[in-house]
Amino acid sequence: MSRANLKLPSWQFSASRSATIASLLDMSLAPLIEYGAGGTIVRASDEAILIVRSAHPTDISTLPQSALACLRYLQLKPGELAILNDPSSGGTTLGHFTLCTAISGGADAGVMLIAARVHADTIWSEAKKLDDEGVRIPPTPLGRIDQPNVDLIRAISLHPLAPVGTEALIEETRARLANSAARLQRLFASAQTTTLSKTAISTFLSDTSAAFEHQMARLPLGTSQASVRIPGGNELIKLNLEITEQRVHFDFKGTESSLRAGLTELATLSACTWAVLAFLETDLPVNSGLFEHFAVSAPAGTCLASKAPLGTVRGVDLVAPTIGELVLTALRKINPKLAKPAGTGSLSRLYLDFGSGKRVTIAARPGARAQQQVSGANSWAVWSPNETDPRSFLSVEEIERRAPVRVTSRGVQGGSGGKGITSGGDGELVCVQVLSDAKLLWNLGRQALKSDGHASGKPGQAAHASIVRAGATDPEELTGFEGVVQLKAGDEVRFHGAGGGGWGAPSDDGE
Amino acid sequence: MSQRIGLWVGDSFAEAVTLAASSSIGTKGTFGITENPTRWFLSKKNLTDGLREVVAGLDVTKGGEIILSSSQDESILRRRIGGPVAFLVTSGFETWVKSAPHPSHTPLKPAAVPNRIALPISSDHIFGIDERLDSEGNAVKPLKTEELEFLAAKLELLKVKDIAIGFLHARKNSSHEAQAKQYFEEKGFRVVASHQLVAAPNEVLTWRRAIERAYVASARLELEAQVRASLGEAEGWTIKQISSDEALIQAFNEARTRGGARLAMHFGLEKFSWTGAETIGGVARAGTLPVQPTCQIGITDWPFPSWTAVDRGYEPGPMMFGKSHQLTWLDVLSVRERMNSPIDAFSDKISEKSRSRILETLTTLGRNLIEPGRRSVDALAIASDLELMGIERICGAIEMLAPATGKNGQAPIEIWGSLAPILAPLIAARRPDLELRVRPEISLAGAALAGTVA
Numbered sequence: 009m010s011r012a013n014l015k016l017p018s019w020q021f022s023a024s025r026s027a028t029i030a031s032l033l034d035m036s037l038a039p040l041i042e043y044g045a046g047g048t049i050v051r052a053s054d055e056a057i058l059i060v061r062s063a064h065p066t067d068i069s070t071l072p073q074s075a076l077a078c079l080r081y082l083q084l085k086p087g088e089l090a091i092l093n094d095p096s097s098g099g100t101t102l103g104h105f106t107l108c109t110a111i112s113g114g115a116d117a118g119v120m121l122i123a124a125r126v127h128a129d130t131i132w133s134e135a136k137k138l139d140d141e142g143v144r145i146p147p148t149p150l151g152r153i154d155q156p157n158v159d160l161i162r163a164i165s166l167h168p169l170a171p172v173g174t175e176a177l178i179e180e181t182r183a184r185l186a187n188s189a190a191r192l193q194r195l196f197a198s199a200q201t202t203t204l205s206k207t208a209i210s211t212f213l214s215d216t217s218a219a220f221e222h223q224m225a226r227l228p229l230g231t232s233q234a235s236v237r238i239p240g241g242n243e244l245i246k247l248n249l250e251i252t253e254q255r256v257h258f259d260f261k262g263t264e265s266s267l268r269a270g271l272t273e274l275a276t277l278s279a280c281t282w283a284v285l286a287f288l289e290t291d292l293p294v295n296s297g298l299f300e301h302f303a304v305s306a307p308a309g310t311c312l313a314s315k316a317p318l319g320t321v322r323g324v325d326l327v328a329p330t331i332g333e334l335v336l337t338a339l340r341k342i343n344p345k346l347a348k349p350a351g352t353g354s355l356s357r358l359y360l361d362f363g364s365g366k367r368v369t370i371a372a373r374p375g376a377r378a379q380q381q382v383s384g385a386n387s388w389a390v391w392s393p394n395e396t397d398p399r400s401f402l403s404v405e406e407i408e409r410r411a412p413v414r415v416t417s418r419g420v421q422g423g424s425g426g427k428g429i430t431s432g433g434d435g436e437l438v439c440v441q442v443l444s445d446a447k448l449l450w451n452l453g454r455q456a457l458k459s460d461g462h463a464s465g466k467p468g469q470a471a472h473a474s475i476v477r478a479g480a481t482d483p484e485e486l487t488g489f490e491g492v493v494q495l496k497a498g499d500e501v502r503f504h505g506a507g508g509g510g511w512g513a514p515s516d517d518g519e
Numbered sequence: 520m521s522q523r524i525g526l527w528v529g530d531s532f533a534e535a536v537t538l539a540a541s542s543s544i545g546t547k548g549t550f551g552i553t554e555n556p557t558r559w560f561l562s563k564k565n566l567t568d569g570l571r572e573v574v575a576g577l578d579v580t581k582g583g584e585i586i587l588s589s590s591q592d593e594s595i596l597r598r599r600i601g602g603p604v605a606f607l608v609t610s611g612f613e614t615w616v617k618s619a620p621h622p623s624h625t626p627l628k629p630a631a632v633p634n635r636i637a638l639p640i641s642s643d644h645i646f647g648i649d650e651r652l653d654s655e656g657n658a659v660k661p662l663k664t665e666e667l668e669f670l671a672a673k674l675e676l677l678k679v680k681d682i683a684i685g686f687l688h689a690r691k692n693s694s695h696e697a698q699a700k701q702y703f704e705e706k707g708f709r710v711v712a713s714h715q716l717v718a719a720p721n722e723v724l725t726w727r728r729a730i731e732r733a734y735v736a737s738a739r740l741e742l743e744a745q746v747r748a749s750l751g752e753a754e755g756w757t758i759k760q761i762s763s764d765e766a767l768i769q770a771f772n773e774a775r776t777r778g779g780a781r782l783a784m785h786f787g788l789e790k791f792s793w794t795g796a797e798t799i800g801g802v803a804r805a806g807t808l809p810v811q812p813t814c815q816i817g818i819t820d821w822p823f824p825s826w827t828a829v830d831r832g833y834e835p836g837p838m839m840f841g842k843s844h845q846l847t848w849l850d851v852l853s854v855r856e857r858m859n860s861p862i863d864a865f866s867d868k869i870s871e872k873s874r875s876r877i878l879e880t881l882t883t884l885g886r887n888l889i890e891p892g893r894r895s896v897d898a899l900a901i902a903s904d905l906e907l908m909g910i911e912r913i914c915g916a917i918e919m920l921a922p923a924t925g926k927n928g929q930a931p932i933e934i935w936g937s938l939a940p941i942l943a944p945l946i947a948a949r950r951p952d953l954e955l956r957v958r959p960e961i962s963l964a965g966a967a968l969a970g971t972v973a
Contacts, residue, residue: 027825035916222820
């Protein structure tokens with residue numbers, strides 16, 4: 009199918025107002041963005057999403073829906089505050105909290121919702137049920153944005169499955185949400201401005217839609233089929249990708265169900281949309297005007313339209329990146345000239361439980377695949393790119409404060425990237441000695457797979473983990489995709505991250 | 520009080536203000552300054568020569584104080600013109616500082632490649648030191664001098680004079696870092712120890728700051744040397760360096776104390792900044808405005824002329840100087856005939872022939888635009904719209920940063936800087952409800968002196 013006859017829309021010259029609206033909305037979310045929390049603004053009257061900012065693939069569609077769930081179930085009024093994390097209400101995993109408040113946009117624009125999502129430490133467990141992964145919170149009133157219900161926040165944080173530091177995290181996010189809400193309130197309330205009028209916002213959304221159609225001209229037209237099995241369980245995901253001039257449809261008919269890894273349909277749409285937007289590298293705001301070009305069909309009962317009691321941690325960590333890779337693979341099938349995606353693995357996790365509430369999760373990142381002109385980035389999880397969020401990536405000092413461990417080494421696993429004219433990125437190296445007995449749960453995620461090279465580039469090394477017992481010198485390899493093992497004080501866990509595949513045939517001395 | 524010089528050094532311009540020993544607030548107004556600063560274009564006249572002309576009016580033999588504000592650190596890091604640095608880190612973490620996540624990297628949008636800002640240090644210059652503290656600050660492994668001796672010899676061979684030190688848990692127990700710092704300073708190295716810097720949320724951010732601070736050290740010394748060269752053989756002068764943001768904050772605090780102000784915006788030739796007390800507790804902070812003077816205007820993902828993320832600066836400068844092909848927001852103001860008033864060090868560069876080129880560029884950029892009943896859009900209409908949208912962004916920032924409510928809500932908004940006479944009327948036209956206090960004489964050079972005047 010050709011784009012030769014595609015008529016691009018033309019523009020009223022005052023459409024530069026839409027770029028200014030995007031800039032002002034971004035500025036109102038700045039207190040949240042600085043903190044590494046995702047943020048969204050939604051117009052309540054017609055549920056229009058004005059903007060979403062998030063660095064996690066499963067957030068961009070789910071975060072606005074969380075805000076709308078608060079409106080729907082709580083009839084949130086200006087100044088009121090709510091909290092939720094339930095995946096059935098637009099949450100993703102129970103470690104990702106959403107706070108939502110409403111502001112008055114004035115008589116013209118009506119009530120606006122502004123929500124923030126922050127990612128806390130992830131709870132891993134051997135069981136695969138949602139309620140084992142954290143404390144589940146449906147849309148719940150939390151007082152007022154300037155006077156939150158601190159008793160309820162404390163009660164949540166004291167739950168045995170609440171992530172470490174929950175209370176402080178919620179309070180800091182609330183304060184920043186309050187700052188963002190106040191900024192937005194002032195913008196809308198300003199009697200002098202027509203920039204954020206109802207008409208201007210509607211034009212903003214339609215301008216975004218039209219501008220995105222221009223961007224879609226860079227996508228190949230056509231359909232393709234691709235499939236992949238989820239690492240560790242082999243559940244089949246089948247994708248029929250259809251791209252027309254104005255729409256991208258992800259049809260997952262034929263996908264299997266799973267007993268261990270689930271993703272809600274909204275999170276699935278999120279991951280698919282993310283993959284296309286990352287491919288296009290667009291600077292357009294993510295809003296309703298952009299979303300109207302995407303649709304997903306995920307059959308009920310499959311792992312891509314899962315419901316409780318199935319857990320979602322593995323869904324978010326493992327299935328979402330798998331879908332992202334699959335979408336990009338399908339794109340390349342329509343047009344093989346497209347570059348192979350830089351993404352390779354997802355985060356791997358080491359979860360150490362010392363009992364009595366002392367626990368810590370250490371996430372480790374893979375190296376990225378090389379491109380034609382650019383070597384792969386070291387320690388870069390394309391599908392978990394939120395490098396602004398210090399809670400997802402604990403510093404060494406923080407790890408040692410939280411749990412009786414000594415991190416003996418952390419950095420880059422040199423040489424793990426595949427060789428090529430440009431080399432794949434190196435994965436992350438983490439070595440941790442436990443100072444007390446502990447239970448280790450490990451999950452290699454997609455890093456268990458080798459990242460293949462491109463254009464005769466060599467594959468990167470797959471991730472692997474081992475234990476060196478106290479007093480021993482030889483490592484015991486941890487086999488399998490995930491597992492549980494008991495550790496004694498003095499044992500050291502070593503994780504070697506996966507490297508990205510190289511690009512181009514390496515020279516003989518590059519082997 | 521001794522005589523003082525406020526000096527600001529940017530990428531392309533410098534400005535200076537002098538205060539004689541007898542000056543005080545009572546006789547000369549806010550900050551003791553009523554004269555506009557002396558300003559010059561650095562590519563036409565270097566810092567030393569320009570400053571030499573400024574101090575000709577003082578008796579330099581009497582000594583005094585120079586407060587030097589600049590965004591040099593930022594510029595040095597951006598342009599990678601600092602000196603070689605070595606980083607000493609706890610063994611086992613040599614690659615952690617470069618590979619760890621950093622908050623400046625992700626703009627919170629889908630991205631296939633990381634937007635990492637590389638640290639200005641070669642991996643070959645990162646050395647692991649066999650020392651270790653635990654999370655309580657107890658020494659698990661002591662620091663050995665022999666290891667430092669070996670390293671000092673190596674750094675001498677590598678001709679590295681600036682060192683940053685980052686040991687784990689140094690904030691809990693700084694003894695190892697202090698010991699290493701003392702050792703290397705006695706050997707003649709310049710050392711930045713991470714525990715002495717303002718605390719960052721984690722060790723990686725602290726270590727990065729230490730490396731960046733060490734990287735700019737030699738350039739800062741060079742800047743100071745250029746300033747001293749303007750004083751000839753005169754002694755008795757002290758030079759204090761502060762950042763542009765610190766200068767603005769102290770100027771805002773003065774303005775707030777003396778006449779009340781809820782926000783100050785500085786429209787300088789190189790940068791548009793704000794300073795205000797938005798934070799809890801009323802502590803002033805500074806930031807950049809969403810519009811910058813030399814921000815390039817071009818086609819982005821919005822298929823009409825808009826602001827890009829590129830700042831063109833003054834090398835070679837806006838199109839109105841006649842040398843560049845890249846349109847900036849100042850060029851838009853130029854065709855709107857806003858740049859007709861003389862601006863020191865600036866106006867003599869505007870080329871009369873540039874107007875037609877700017878209009879042609881706007882026409883080209885606006886080729887996707889139509890107006891009902893016409894085949895194409897008038898370039899001046901595009902310029903008018905871009906001017907309006909720039910002012911709209913600034914007004915939006917005012918609204919968000921300086922609420923017209925509360926105790927300070929009715930205080931005026933101060934407008935400072937050499938471009939203030941151009942921007943202030945446009946803001947006033949858009950927002951006649953705002954009380955604006957326009958003070959173009961308040962420059963970054965003058966702001967640098969704000970904390971020193973009685």
